[in-house]
Amino acid sequence: MNDSLSGLKFFVRTFGCQMNENDSEHIAGVLAGAGAGRADGPEDADIVVVNTCAVREKSEEKLYSYLGRLSGLKRKRHFLLGVAGCVAQVRKAELLKKRPFVDFVVGPDNYLDLPAMVRNAAEAPAVLTDWGRDWREVGPEATVRENGWSAFVPVMEGCDNFCAYCIVPFSRGREKFRPLPNILEEVRRAAGEGALEIQLLGQNVNSYKDPESGLGFAGLLDLVCAVPGAAWVRFITSHPKNFGDGIIEAMARNPKVCRSLHLPLQSGSSRVLERMNRGYNREDYLALAGRIKAGLPGILLSTDVIVGFPGETEEDFEATCGLLREVRFANIFSFRYSPRPLTEAARIPDDVPLEVKRRRLIALQQLQRTIQIELNESFVGRDVRVLCTGPSVKGGGRYAGRTEGNQVANFDAASDPTGQFVTVRVKGAGPYSLHGEIA
Ligand code: SAH
Ligand code: SF4
Ligand code: F3S
Secondary structure (H helix, E strand, O other), X not given: OOOOOOOOXXXXXXXXXXXXXXXXXHHHHHHHHOOOEEOOOHHHOOEEXXXXXXXOHHHHHHHHHHHHHHHHHHHHOOOEEEXXXXXXXXXXXXXXXXXXXXXXXXXXXXXXXXXXXXXXXXXXXEEXXXXXXXXXOOOXXXXXXXXXXXXXXXXXXOOOOOXXXXXXXXXXOOOEEOOHHHHHHHHHHHHHOOOOEEEEEOOOHHXXXXXXXXXXXXXXXXHHHHOOOOXXXXXXXXXXXXXXXXXXXXXXXXXXXXXXXXXXXXXXXXXXXXXXXXXXXXXXXXXXXXXXXXXXXXXEEEEEEEEOOOOOOHHHHHHHHHHHHHHOOOEEEEEEOOOXXXXXXXXXXXXXXXXXXXXXXXXXXXXXXXXXXXXXXXXXXXXXXEEEEEEOOOOOOEEEEEEOOOOEEEEEOOOOOOOOEEEEEEEEEOOOOEEEEEO
């Protein structure tokens, strides 16, 4: 075959979110489908693909420092170097100009074309960052999963929300929904192959609408949960403005849907939320969190927060802290605002000084730490179901996993339970994890 890459070895390095992790499984699947084999690292690869994230300045800097390392490696031996993902889509040919040792640039909608691109890139540098207006199905047959127990299943891609700070609508394009039969086929296949957890993916999953039938996200949850096997179903990311009561009801009637929800807040100040173009205010968020907790007893919430958005005052920041105290999230991802190209906020002065952003971030994380200690300690003495993800980073016969509420749990086990459910008796807790032993 023309596209044959047989005899070549590839290595994929991933930065960014779960969508990128799943895309890397597609990249690996497409390259393997063309006959290439996996390399252990860039040192023994003929093709290196770096799958990139553009969401913050820091994400992009990480890419450039990694590329620097690879260019050093390239001086010693030849391989083809490709940049994929969100930075590729946003920076396009500029990447080749600024980093001439890069051989090809490929956007998130073009991974099916990788074998041909790799062959072309061997002759001359290549750039492919086209958008399809419709869903482009990569398919489970071209997916090489990182593990067998948890399966990512994309349901939509892109975003129409244009939050003032966010580059994602430019790196992932407008919303596109995956046809329902393709989703269900992938869920069935993953469950049939023994996946215990299904994670539905998209930048804004709550706005899902089957292109054929118009079925929405709540209906999708019902159908995914009706597939036999796979005990846990999760989804990410939700948007508070699209999180209708119908989704709470669908979660409530489907016990397979984990009692855990990532619901990005960004700020607890209505004034800042308005300037961010988030489409809800402080009161809306609090009311929604209240309805979710009432409808789904025991649910744990997590969130994203940005500190130092342009114009954020001390009072705005205090409003965010107050909301954290009230909602008591089990986990937060917090970031210092950084201006991103193409976004609306990049046109207004980045006027919160770096020192102030740093101080607010530390204060926020300290506050959250105390909340998490209290919340995790309330689990001591309980038996919790844990999906074991492998040996704990600390080693020594300890294993790690995640609870239904998405807390990290470390535990001792006599034999290796990786990829299985275990019941853990919680003996102690810290701000970022529970620990115990098999009950
Ligand atoms: N679709 C998701 C994920 C967006 S990116 C959502 O709507 O939440 C993940 C997080 O990165 C965002 O929730 C936000 O908190 C953060 N983020 C996005 N742009 C940023 C920027 N310019 N500066 C700092 N943090 C940013
Ligand atoms: Fe970015 Fe907002 Fe879309 Fe999330 S909802 S991806 S933060 S524009
Ligand atoms: Fe980053 Fe793109 Fe995901 S910008 S957060 S990798 S959608």
